[in-house]
Amino acid sequence: MSAYAALVPLLIIVGGAIFILLLEAFWKPASKTPLAALALLAAAGCGAACARLWSRGASAFGGMLRLDDLALAFTVIFLVAVAFTILIALKYLPRQNADFGEFYGLLLLALSGLMVMVSSPNLIVVLLGLEILSVSSYALAGLKRDDDRATEAAIKYFLMGSFASAFLIFGLALLYGAARSLEMPAVAASFAGPSGDSLLGLAGLVLVIIGFGFKIALVPFHMWTPDVYQGAPTPVTAFFAVGPKAAGFAVLFKLVAPVGDQAFRSAKIQVVLGIVAGLTMLVASLTALRQKNIKRLLAYSGIANAGYLLVAVLSGDGVGLMFFLAVYLFMSFGAFGALIAMSRAGEEFHDLDDFAGIGAKYPWLGALFAVFLISLAGFPPLGGFLAKYYIFAAAVHKGLTPLVLIGLLASLISAYYYLRIVVFMYMREPVRNIELDLDVPAVYLVLFLCLYGVLQLGLFPGRILVFLKQALASLVL
Amino acid sequence: MVIIVFFALAVICTGAVLGMIFSRNQATSALLLVLAFAALGGLFGLLGAPFLAVVQVIIYAGAIMVLFIFVIMMINMGQGIAPEKKKGIIVLACAMAIVLLIELVFAGRGSLPGAGVTGPGVTPTDLGRLLFTTYAYPFELTSVLILAALVGAIALVKKREP
Structure with a gap:
């Protein structure tokens, strides 16, 4: 029984994707809303299947x-x-002349890749999941085909992504040579053994980390991120900011946390990862200061957040990592949802100047966007504050005080560029007249759900923490 | 008998590669490379690696070279390398050749770590059994990957419905 039970969530998603693609090919609905509803249904079904398996597990x-x-x-x-991506894309895609049914199919395929990545201890399977995710993502990034920026984004993402995959595969080959297995526990054990400190294994691990560093946009490998985030359709950008990042960190945590626990290992890998984390937080925050385009600014903010997450990986703080990801899910989709609302047919308003006076003209939108920005900046009582607090507290406990200081500095800098948008919305006179088409109930639904999430996680995080602790207890190190 | 086949294949392989380098027409070069790959596949077969031989022919001579030829025909690069760049390329090629020579010497003396270790022969049957038992899950996932790639490519280039 359990063999099929373990497959059910994945089968629902892949089956849903294929069904949607067949409908798009043969039925050719004029409005893509039924396909979106089907995709939502598949996600809901998968959620139900997961809930049934909770605390029982299956393999x-x-x-x-x-x-x-x-x-x-x-x-x-x-x-x-x-x-959330489907909901905010519902009206956005027809308005921006990119209403393809394939969007929903590709999105579900990307989702299946994410699920594959986190549900296997075998690195070959993880690699295949990552490739399924990446290949779908390349196409999703270029879906606005009439737009030069979207094409640039898709090509850049494709080339950089393929390059990163090559690093990853080469690293896996070396790891296999060192550990004679690609099961994560065996790889970690090979580092713990008497002959564990081999150059081969170390080189493999570094190459694997470089490969993942590209995919989750850590600093020396982050150059593609702003361009791809800016060029891709905004709902897709919102998905990129959360999905691949969460999956990448899940794998990185499972791979590096047990390795980092060995006292002899911590010296080398910890130092390298620590430098990367510090650079990621600082460079991203400093570059974000100069951004005039809000989408690019959110891209740099996403990179800086990857730096905080890496601190959590370094201190082996799984609960903090997952809590941050959960909060980030709501903050990020809230902010991108507000960006989606800043549009009308054929036009999007993403310049900082466009936000001048929005708070007075569209009070609901302005207030919601301000809440998400303040949460991203990390002010209490919102979720963003607690998320950063947990990560930094655990890191200090593990003796990573220099990294925490850099993180606090980066948070201070980030407060400036987040709050600058709020200042523009409420205290500046509009530069030009902007008429938004706010007949978007689905986007407002997402915005309010995100508001609920940010407040719930910020004020009453107890229940979700119990939940996450139970989840982490199942991780066999 | 085997030695005759070996020398025939080796001569075909080397000759095809030389022809590829000296040919002025890119399409001819590509086709000669196909010939070289096919001969190389034969050599693998002689070494007792039938699966590798078949894969060499199917993947390199089949799939990858067809891609090369498509690109050559579509892009149609008129002239070759600019003469001022040629010098650098020749120097680089010589350096690479020397590195390869050193590697070959080391490999020939068997002094590389792990070199000269041969496992039990792997037949296509063994591989097939592995693919459909131990590695059934990754194998099936590959089909999802290919589906995603197909759909993505079509979504990016298909004609817009009016």
């Missing part, structure tokens, strides 16, 4: 597919992200 294919509580918790994060 198939000799352990290559293992749905433990950690994988299920991450799957729920992905499902919420995809549902």
Whole structure:
């Protein structure tokens, strides 16, 4: 029974994707709303299947597919992200002349890639999941085909992504040579063994980290991020900011946290990752200061947040990592949802100047956007504050005080560029007259759900923390 | 008998590669490379690696070279490398050749770590059994990956419905 039970969530998503693609090919509906509804239904069905498996777990294919509580918790994060993406895309795609039914099929395929990544201890399977995700993402980024920026984004993402995959595969080959297995526990054990400190394994691990560093946009490998985020359709950008990042960090955590625990290992890998984390937080925050385009600014903010998450990985703080991701899911989709609302047919307003006077003209939109920005900046009582607090507290506990100081500095800098948008919305006179088409109930639904999430996680995080602790207890180190 | 086949294949392979380098027409070069790959596949077969031989022919001579030829025909690069760049390329090629020579010497003496270790022969049957038992899950996932790639490519280039 359990073999099929473990496959059910994945089968629902892939089956849903294929069904949507067939409908798009043969039925050719004029309005794509039924396809979006189907995609939402598939996500809901998958969520129900996951809920049934919670705290029981299931595995198939000799352990290559293992749905433990950690994988299920991450799957729920992905499902919420995809549902939000579909909702904010409903009106956006027809307005921006990119209303393809394939969008929903590709989105579900990307989701299946994310689920595969977090539900296997085998690195070959993780790599395949990552490739499914990446290949769907390249196409999603270029979906606005008449737009030069979107084409640039898709090509850049494709080339950089392929390059990163090459690093990753080369690293896996070396790791296999060192550990004679690609199961994560075996890889970690090979580092703990007497001959563990081999150059081969170390080189492999570094190459794997470089590969993932590209995909989750850590600083020396982040150059593609702003361009891709800016060029891709905004709902897709919102998905990129959350989905791949969460999955990448899930794998990185499972791979590096046990390795980092060994006292002899911490010296080398910890130092390298620590430098990367510090650079990521600082460089991203400083570059964000000069951004005039809000989409690019949010891209740099996403990179800076990856830096905080890396601090959580370094201190082995799984609960803090997952809590941050959950909060980030709501903050990020809230901010991108507000960006989506800043549009009308064929036009989007993403310049800082466009936001001048929005707070007075569209009070609801302005207030909601301001809340998400303040949460991103990390002010209490919103979720963003607690998320950063947990990560930094755990890091200080582990003796990573220099990194925490850099993180606090980066947070201070980030407060400036987030609050500058709020200042523009409420205290500046409009530069030009902007007429928004705010007949977007689905976007408002997402905005209010995100508001609820940010407040709930900021004020009453207890229940979700219990939940996350149970999920992490299932991780076999 | 085997030695005759080996030398025939080796001569075809080397000759095809030389022809590829000296040919002025890119399409001819590509086709000669196909010939070289096919001969190389034969050599793998002689070494007792039938699966590698078949894969070499199917993937390199089949899929990848077809892609090369498509690109050559579509892009149609008129002239070759500019003469001022040629010098640098020749120097680089010589350096690479020397590195390759050193590697070959080391490999020939068997002094590279791990070199000369041969496992039990792997037949296509073994590989097939592995693919459909231990690695059934990754194998099936590959089909999802290919589906995603197909759909993505079509979504990016298909004609707009009026």
